[in-house]
Every structure is written in structure tokens, then in C-alpha cells.
Amino acid sequence: MHYMEINSTSITRKDCINFTMPYNEVVAVKDEEVGMKAENKELFIADNHTPLVIMFGPRACGKTMVLVRLTRYLQSKGYNVQPISSLRPANDKKYMEICLNYDSMIKGKNVPFSHIIITPLLVGISTHGNRICQILDIPGDFCFDFSEMRGDYFKGNMDSILKLNNRKIWLVMVNPSQFTSHNERVLYADVLRKLKEREKLHDSVIFVLNKIDATPFVVGSGNIKYSLALQHIEFLYPNIFVPFRNVNPITKWWRPNNFDFTAFQTGDFSEAADGTLTFEEGPDIYPQRLWAFIQKRIRG
Ligand SMILES: Nc1nc2c(ncn2[C@@H]2O[C@H](COP(=O)(O)OP(=O)(O)OP(=O)(O)O)[C@@H](O)[C@H]2O)c(=O)[nH]1
Ligand SMILES: [Mg+2]
Numbered sequence: 532m533h534y535m536e537i538n539s540t541s542i543t544r545k546d547c548i549n550f551t552m553p554y555n556e557v558v559a560v561k562d563e564e565v566g567m568k569a570e571n572k573e574l575f576i577a578d579n580h581t582p583l584v585i586m587f588g589p590r591a592c593g594k595t596m597v598l599v600r601l602t603r604y605l606q607s608k609g610y611n612v613q614p615i616s617s618l619r620p621a622n623d624k625k626y627m628e629i630c631l632n633y634d635s636m637i638k639g640k641n642v643p644f645s646h647i648i649i650t651p652l653l654v655g656i657s658t659h660g661n662r663i664c665q666i667l668d669i670p671g672d673f674c675f676d677f678s679e680m681r682g683d684y685f686k687g688n689m690d691s692i693l694k695l696n697n698r699k700i701w702l703v704m705v706n707p708s709q710f711t712s713h714n715e716r717v718l719y720a721d722v723l724r725k726l727k728e729r730e731k732l733h734d735s736v737i738f739v740l741n742k743i744d745a746t747p748f749v750v751g752s753g754n755i756k757y758s759l760a761l762q763h764i765e766f767l768y769p770n771i772f773v774p775f776r777n778v779n780p781i782t783k784w785w786r787p788n789n790f791d792f793t794a795f796q797t798g799d800f801s802e803a804a805d806g807t808l809t810f811e812e813g814p815d816i817y818p819q820r821l822w823a824f825i826q827k828r829i830r831g
């Protein structure tokens with residue numbers, strides 16, 4: 532894979548717009564990194580009251596790694612983060628194994644977690660014995676399906692999740708390289724428009740630009756050129772933010788958008804000569820900022 536050097540301190544808006552192709556080179560994920568194909572199993576969300584945070588995005592955009600990194604951060608701050616076993620029947624041995632070994636699985640350095648956690652996963656975040664939220668990670672293949680020509684993108688589990696009564700906070704992944712064709716990016720913006728149509732009153736969206744380390748928007752550790760990054764995502768995914776604009780004639784003047792936008796880097800991934808994938812976690816500022824947005828949205 533080819534890595535390009537970018538001098539991030541001297542970029543301009545024009546440069547960002549012209550950077551489309553190099554992104555694909557920088558962060559293209561090799562097929563073998565994606566892991567095995569996951570199975571779309573029936574899911575059961577027993578807790579219908581606690582807000583549900585849902586990781587949403589195509590395959591290999593980094594959903595599971597964002598969950599892993601957020602878990603590590605929250606645990607370091609004293610939160611209790613535990614998988615919720617009732618998501619799957621007790622005879623699902625693979626899921627029960629993840630529930631039992633989650634802590635040790637996500638703590639190693641030489642473990643390609645995302646290759647192990649290829650099944651849907653529900654974790655509960657609690658503090659002082661109170662559950663604050665649940666986070667659901669679903670493999671990208673089951674978030675939406677482009678092949679449905681009528682634009683009915685959500686089927687099976689995703690359709691059932693959309694019908695749940697829990698307050699929903701969607702963590703929508705939008706990195707420049709998660710699709711390789713313009714057509715797919717246009718379709719993704721359409722998927723998000725449909726998602727918005729099915730939102731309930733208290734639901735909300737946080738756009739997450741993961742793999743920020745592979746873009747030119749990082750000025751220093753955790754110091755991101757946010758407005759340029761936002762403009763660039765808008766350029767790559769035409770009209771993506773339109774359904775999420777604040778159309779209230781009064782409040783739109785000081786709050787133009789009904790969404791939050793944050794960057795994320797789960798960590799540095801390097802491959803040893805023997806093929807072992809090593810993970811070194813990224814700066815705390817990313818999970819810290821994401822968690823602040825999630826907490827704000829939980830409060831409503
Ligand atoms: N450069 C960079 N690469 C990342 C980052 N986070 C994840 N990756 C890469 O992306 C790959 C896929 O990450 P996953 O978390 O498995 O992606 P996913 O969205 O859960 O994929 P599915 O479960 O198949 O939908 C990882 O194996 C890493 O190689 C990041 O912050 N920076
Ligand atoms: Mg995953």
C-alpha cells in the first residue's frame with residue numbers, strides 16, 4: 532500500500548477538494564484486513580428505555596475499533612463497560628465467549644480485535660450502578676443494502692432497530708475512503724436521508740470522521756481543522772448534511788445544524804514482518820470529545 536506525505540499545516544479549501552484520489556490510496560483497507568463475512572443473526576434488545584447508540588457505516592470503516600477505543604477510554608475514567616448477553620440466545624457460543632472475554636480481548640496490543648469481533652455486539656455503559664446508554668455495533672453489511680433499487684435500504688435487524696422506542700443516537704461514519712466510487716457516496720447520502728426520515732423526535736446523529744490520521748486535516752495531536760474537514764465531506768458526499776440542517780426560522784441563526792461532527796483516530800496500526808497487526812491507541816482527545824457529544828445527546 533502507498534502512503535502519501537501531506538503537509539497538513541499549509542492546506543487550503545481548494546487543496547482539500549483536490550485530495551479525493553490520494554485519500555483512497557492512503558487509507559484503502561486490504562481485503563484480508565476486513566475479516567471474515569459476518570452472519571446476520573437475529574438480535575434482541577431487551578432494554579427498551581436506556582438510550583441506544585448505534586454505530587452506522589459500511590464495512591471496514593472502523594465501527595468496531597471506535598467502540599473498542601471508546602470502551603478503553605471509558606474504563607480508564609471509571610465507567611463500567613460490559614457486553615449485554617441478552618442480545619443473542621444463550622446457545623450462541625461465539626457471542627457468549629465475547630461477552631465473557633471482552634475486557635481481555637480489547638486490552639491486548641497484538642490482537643486484531645476487529646477480526647475477532649465480527650458479530651453484532653451490544654455493550655452497556657454504567658456508572659454507580661446506573662446504565663447510561665447501550666452501544667450497538669453491527670457489521671457494515673447489515674446497516675444498509677444498496678442493492679435495493681426502490682431505496683428501501685433497511686432490512687431485517689436494521690428495520691427492527693429503527694422501530695425500537697429507545698432514544699437513538701446514530702454514530703454515522705463518514706471517512707473519505709470508505710467508498711471508492713462517487714456513485715456509492717451519492718447512494719450513502721441517500722441512505723442517510725432515509726435514516727433521517729425514520730428518525731423519531733428525540734433521536735440524533737453524530738457524524739464521525741474516523742481514520743482522521745489518514746487525512747490532511749490533522750494539525751497536531753487532536754488538533755483538527757474541523758471546518759475544512761466538514762466542507763470536504765460535504766464535497767465528497769453531495770447533500771449529505773442537507774436533511775440534518777436546522778430549518779427552524781429562529782434557532783437556525785445560532786444553531787445551523789441538527790447534528791454534531793467529530794473526528795476520530797482509534798489508533799496506529801502497524802504490521803510486523805510475521806504479519807502480526809499491532810495496535811497503539813490514539814490520543815484520548817478523540818474518545819473524550821465523542822463521549823461529550825454522546826452525553827449531550829443522551830440528555831436531549
Ligand atoms: N488509519 C486508521 N485505520 C483504522 C482506524 N480505525 C480502524 N482502522 C482500520 O480499519 C480496519 C477495519 O476496522 P473495523 O473496526 O473492523 O471496521 P468495521 O467498520 O467494524 O468493519 P465491519 O465490522 O466489517 O463492518 C482496521 O482493521 C484497521 O486496519 C484509524 O483510526 N486509523
Ligand atoms: Mg465491525
